[in-house]
Amino acid sequence: MLMKVSIVKCNDYSKVKNSIKQSLDLIGGLEKIIKPDDMVLLKVNLLMAKKPEQAVTTHPSVVKAVIQLVKEKGGIPFVGDSAGGAGLTDKAFEVSGIKKVVEEENVELLNFETTGTYRVKGLNIAKPLLDSDVVISLPKLKTHTFTFFTGAVKNFFGGIPGKQKSELHSKHQKLEDFSNMLLDIYSAVKPKLGIMDGVLGMEGDGPSNGEAVKSNIVLSSFDCIALDYVSSALIGYNPMGIATTRLAYKRKLGETENIEIAGEKIENVKIDFKKSVSEDAKENVVPIVDREKCKKCLTCISICPVNAITIINEDITFNRMKCIRCYCCSEICPEGAIGLVNV
Ligand code: SF4
Ligand code: SF4
Known part of the structure; x- marks a missing residue:
């Protein structure tokens, strides 16, 4: 099925709501997936307690913009995630600026370490990811030392609370196994939309130790696999070199062949990110x-x-x-x- 991925330039977080709205309109608008009174979970990319300008976490302006856009369609937005280690989530919400915008917008903030989990395919997945009417992935455009690229699919690893993430690293030590596990989470959650925060990205040894880089874009798609395909190409990867995308193709979990780019052409916004030292050897x-x-x-x-x-x-x-x-x-x-x- 032909899947649209939109690319819109944005060089300033103060204008990001307009850019996200444009990118959503280019793929058909939020009304395609949100009905009045739908519970809409925004799965942010939290990871750890870093400030917005450090480009580790989804920028609070992006979170605020999507909260407002969901409200405008009559949905009931709320925000959730769990940070990398155990007991670090509340501080990460605070330092990242996400807690502040959530309070300003008067919506609920969920720490997945405390929401309980459902057991699906041997994985303990945070309940809100499976209970919501609509889940939206809000990843940050970054490199990753282990998976090379971290995008809309990898973002759902935050749905595994706290220390259990380490246990899954131990259980799935090879990149292919680990990526298949990520796809198991992804296919259980079934997100309806991904919006990539690529205004300020991270190159080098991401997802937290690289350098912030102005990449000046936002991207949207109703298919997170297609979104990752285009986003990774845009920062200089062979998209099928990203294990989650390659395995999603094999498992028929999303679109990697019939993708239509809406908005900016890739060649006009392409920026080759410096890759992680881990990539070659x-x-x-x-x-x-x-x-x-x-x-x-x-x-x-x-x-x-x-x-x-x-x-x-x-x-x-x-x-x-x-x-x-x-x-x-x-x-x-x-x-x-x-x-x-x-x-
Ligand atoms: S290396 Fe980092 S995480 Fe480990 S003890 Fe030192 S400061 Fe803490
Ligand atoms: S296995 Fe190696 S790379 Fe992973 S956390 Fe332990 S020391 Fe670090």
Whole structure:
């Protein structure tokens, strides 16, 4: 089936509501999926406690704009997610600015660590993702050290609360297995729309340790697979090199062949993001700690799925034999003290 993905330029978050509205109108409008009184969950990309300008989390202006657009169609919006580690979600909502806009708009904010889960295909998925009438994915345009690209599909990993994410990294150590698990979550949730926050993206060692880059776009599609296909192409990837997209094609979960671009042409807005150091030789790329930056908070130890991190002589130390190269430690370190090196 022909699927539209819209691309609209936006160089300033103060204008993002207009840009998102344009991008939605280009694919047929929100009214195609929202009826009055529908409960509409906005699944933001939270990850950790970072400020909006650090380009780790969905920008609060995007969240606010989509809340308002959903209200204008008569829907009842609410916002939810869980951060990377256990017990970190409330602080992440606050620091990211998402809590503030949710309060301004007087809508509900859900911490998936406290909402309970349903067991689906062996996965514990936050109840609101399965109970809502409409789920909208609001990802951030970023690279990713483990999955290379993090988009509208990967965004649903936040539907697995807290520490259980680490357990899934341990269980699905290979990228293909992990990506199939992400697609299991995605196909259980069945989101009806994805809106990509690409005004300020992240290149290099995303999703949290890269550099913010002005990419000046928003994209929308009713198909998150098609949205990821176009978004990844736009920042310089071969879309079928992204495991979730490639496997979605095999599993017939979304559109990768019949995609119509609406709005800007890809060649007019394409921006080649610097890729992660892990992309070429993952087996050789390992975490390394910057002892000057490390504050000994021990978050990395608690998140490591295979207990490969310990403290020796008062320093964070990695056991490279145990390490499965998931890079969760680097992703979650609040001080940005864990980098990756090719050894
Ligand atoms: S998470 Fe970062 S700051 Fe905390 S102990 Fe680990 S390396 Fe140090
Ligand atoms: S040390 Fe870091 S990269 Fe290695 S398994 Fe643990 S969390 Fe993953």
